[in-house]
Amino acid sequence: MATIKEIKVPDIGDFNDVPVIEVLIQAGDTIKVEDPLITIESDKATMEVPSSEAGVVKEVKIKVGDKVSQGGLILLLESTDAGEPAVASVPTVSPPPAAVSAPAGVAEVRVPDIGDFTDVPVIEVLVKPGDSVKAEDPLITLESDKATMEVPAPLGGVVQEILVRVGDSVSEGAVILTLVTGAVSTVTSSAPVAATSPTTNASPATPLPSPVAPTAAAGVIDETAFRLAYAGPAVRKLARELGVDLGKLTGTGDKGRIIRQDVEAFAKRGDSAPTPSASASASASGAGLDLLPWPKVDFTKFGAIETRPLARIKKISAANLHRNWVMIPHVTTHDDADITDLEAFRVQLNKENEKAGVKLSMLAFMIKAATFALKKFPEFNASLDGDNLILKQYYHIGFAADTPNGLVVPVIRDADRKGVIEIGKEMGELAKLAREGKLKPDQMQGGSFTISSLGGIGGTYFTPIINAPEVAIMGVCKSYWKQVSPDGKQSAWRLTLPLSLSWDHRVIDGAAAARFNVYFANLLADLRRVLV
Template sequence: MNEIKVPELAESITEGTIAEWLVKKGDSVEKGDPVVELETDKVNVEVNSDFAGVITEIIREEGDDVEVGDVIAKIDENGEAGNSSSTSEEKSEPQESKTEEVKETKKAETPAKEDSSAKGDVIASPAARKRARELNIDLSAVSPRDPLGRIRPEDVEAAASGASNTSKPAKEEKKPAEKTEFAKPVERVKMSRRRQTIAKRLVDVQHEAAMLTTFNEVDLTNVMKLRSERKEKFIEKHGVKLGFMSFFTKAVVGALKDFPLLNAEIQGNELVIKKFYDIGIAVSTDDGLVVPVVRDADRLDFAGVEKEIGSLGKKARDKKLEMSELQGGSFTITNGGTFGSMLSTPILNAPQVGILGMHNIQKRAMVMPDDTIEVRPMMYLALSYDHRIVDGKEAVQFLVRVKQLLEDPYDLLLEG
């Protein structure tokens, strides 16, 4: 009998939620066949079987939270699909015996020093458990700062140094309030792991960054004219439409070169000013917002940017993004205008210090330099920035530079 375990997913991912079983008990699988889909903080990943055989037991159900190394199913390499002898034996085996087997499996996988946290009343990351063993810290006495109650390595460090109040009454205060009962009908829906992560990070960034937003408006007359002039030849030559996002991506890259602190981040007491331009493009999916990254956007032409954005957007909606496609961006663009938004204050995508918000295009009567009035396609732009690094003057000048590049896109297209 072999075990199917949660494999190493990625360097920054140690846990997930079982989203969907792709097989059921009694199914025959080949080595390498996908058997379960896991939902992680950022992407959904399929777990493949390391063995060929018959699924004899599914230990963890859909919706269960699991960690790397957890046994989630068992497989018999000698079984027969639908009616294996091992399956029959397990069916006749007393339920108490099966329960003890699962308990023994988990006990064997759990180091002795984790007894207090293995009871199920403590939620901690594997790194936190390891650090607690090293420091001989009882995890049940550590107060998590995570609003979801999960203990992180820094919580263990704080408990070890005496910086955290580790008394049990203090921990009780961290527990979520009891569920409110309503007199009228409600529906309770468990938050997906991705939605929980989004919620936590949005709160974290507002606590950690000195976030401000500055606004401007851009006249897209010349962008729309240029797209109209070039669209047929562009599609014929490159096989992709000339959209708005390539113009905005190129304009952002140009402005970042002039104002490099918008392309930086804080690490300890140092500023890390990035000399590359990996631009995150926010994509809305059914499961929440993800931000795949267009790598080296400064080296791509307009067609390259459009193809990359199209490919990443499709992968995001199909839940096919790789972790490498979500990590390491230096600046983010988000387009609320696709949903009709006229104005918003986008939240930073930490540890980045700048995010540009695009909005709906609306025709408005504008007073021109010669005092005539013309109807122009206008868009409000919003730049949220971290005031710890970026001064107001620099933020305003950055946004003005983006506006200038978009209002004179012919040079931008040639240079891009």
């Protein structure tokens, strides 16, 4: 006899109030055990919730946008009672209650929020298919030009498939692996239903069926693009069955997710779906400038050479710097700041705080002065987003720190709320972490303005490259003594600090840049101006 059963959200780990981003069934659908019902997405993983029963959907109790937790009602299902003889002989329809405690699900584990980093190389894969992992166990290791970081598991389960390998580059949202999750039955080898129970077949201990091979009519699939496409396991399975390359699709689901309808529509129209042209891709990346090819030279013809690989961090930095230089219309304005009195004050403060271990550099004063200049000229504390200017109400100042592995940019957060001594202490701590390679990603994120100081190394002026998505950067060189005559009659020697302000001409014009530089220089000449 038919009965109406409630199908609820199974154990999904420690997640609560997880948004539903896709409903995969509707009233009247006939479903089997393990058919996906809904797709939910936490801040760390996307997972499909499968059915624990077979039958006909009578009523769907959930919609896209709803938030669910374990035990939440998904739908009402018209199911055949397990005690009816005609069905009892088919264990795949109704497994014995003792064989299952809750259905297993397959979750896509994605790269979480890693700040402003994109295309970060994978340098280590720490798990393999079949491994059992717990929440927070490390899965892969990434290395940007500024930090090395491990990506942890958002929930426990068994690794089903690894979708990245060493050398791949990933960004936030990229799929790392699929994980069989949820509570599943533990059936001993003597259990007579172990070989046929659908729950046992779906358990982590047994590999899931391989994806169906693409049809003969399908084109060649770009496996890397396919793996990184934003789509759930059921959609991926359908795409492989239809021979559809997910890397060519634009998702119409929430947040650009590729859904079943996208795959079916693409399959109907074949390979005619528009894809970005090579020239469009080149333009977006700053390439395709119609330049002559880079010259290939056999340098050994001219003398002895030594070939040394470019350091990994320098290669990554080079790509970011090249993008920023090519895509941002840089202009640099130079000026001088009289820091004679400020230098005397700095030396005095260091003497007064010598026992406390405080040693202030001029950079600490520049960071503090920058916060006042940014408040007076808010367009310098901004980012360009299409046709909109994002004016930031916070003042997080980055400073370039020299390390054995290259330059990194730690960030002093809320510098406007901190005194010079506090800024100096924090700079020292961050610089030490940078030299030891222990800076965390969040200690290099969120900067709204950057100061690049060459300190006492040398130089007079230079053109610092803007640290996108910021719109300006201040460069300073070694201070030097200069004879000046303010009134044209008497001259005096003054300690002078060269300033080089680079700015994004799409946002800032020359007059504003000149005013910013003058104001910044005047603050350094006399910090009492901040009281006015």
